[in-house]
Amino acid sequence: MTNQTHNSRTEQGTNEQGTNEQSTIEQGTTVLVTSATGKTGRRVAERLTARGATVRAGSRSGATPFDWEAPETWGPALRGADAAYVAYYPDLAAPGGVEAMETFGRLAAEHGVRRLTVLSGRGEPEAVIAEEALRAAAVGVETAVVRASFFAQNFSEGLLAEGVAEGVVVFPAGDTAEPFIDADDLADVVVETLVTDGHAGRVHEVTGPRPIGFAEVAAEISRASGRPVAYRPVSRADYAGLLAGFGLPAPEADWLAALFATLLDGHNASVTDGVKRVLGRDPRSFTAFADATWAGESA
Secondary structure, three states: OOOOOOOOOOOOOOOOOOOOOOOOOOOOEEEEOOOOOOOHHHHHHHHHHHHOEEEEEEEEOOOEEEEOOHHHHHHHOOOOOOOEOOOOOOOOOOOHHHHHHHHHHHHHHHHOOOOEEEEOOOOOOHHHHHHHHHHHOOOOOOEEEEEEEEHHHHHHOOHHHHHHHOOOOEEEOOEEOOOEOHHHHHHHHHHHHHOOOOOOOEEEOOOOOOOEEEEHHHHHHHHHHHHOEEEEOOOHHHHHHHHHOOOOOOOHHHHHHHHHHHEEEEOOOOOHHHHHHHHOOOOOOOOHHHHHHHHHHOO
């Protein structure tokens, strides 16, 4: 969620679809949103509805049954869809991600889906392999990739929210800075790639406007909320143990801790202009996000 060390595509991207026609997604178009109750899926679904699309909100318990752990739900959800937002859970770099993208891409092509946008992590070599598996399998489908930095919303509605509420953020990031992306900006970019032309074969790498460290994040939340929040860095091994203590199976805890330690080793500290390239505006800063999220607490 980085510098593209394993991929030669730039923000401008390359049209790997070559002769594929790119047609505008019109009002009334049916779009499948996978993981539609998640941080990005929910936002993408809301924005697509506002743009006039017919949204299929895919989730385990929703009107459109969809479960990444149940491949038998993928085909029925794709049937009759014109486009899809692919937000693989838990992460494209996770074990099984490549195989899932191969199957999903093949099914999308078989069901006549015209356009796909897949959410990927910035600076994850394994995720790039999964991206390419999707592209290769989705023959004839316009496919775009949006690679995101660490979400600002991880502190408000994600894995770090409980720690924020308790006044301490524990994470294996050391003093590394990260250009946190606001999930609202990310959703705007995703929707644009789904409803407008020119994104087939492209990779849009999106970040916030500047890198900040976790200690500064804690200070911004403290300032906005009016209550103390501190950052406590821990080792990868200690974080894996912490996750396991919360009930996460040990292999998954080890994998997550390794992923976070890898992503936050400094190689993702640079910023990109991906949001501005797609939307024509700058991304929201973490300071503005903190004010919008926690300012009410200090009132």
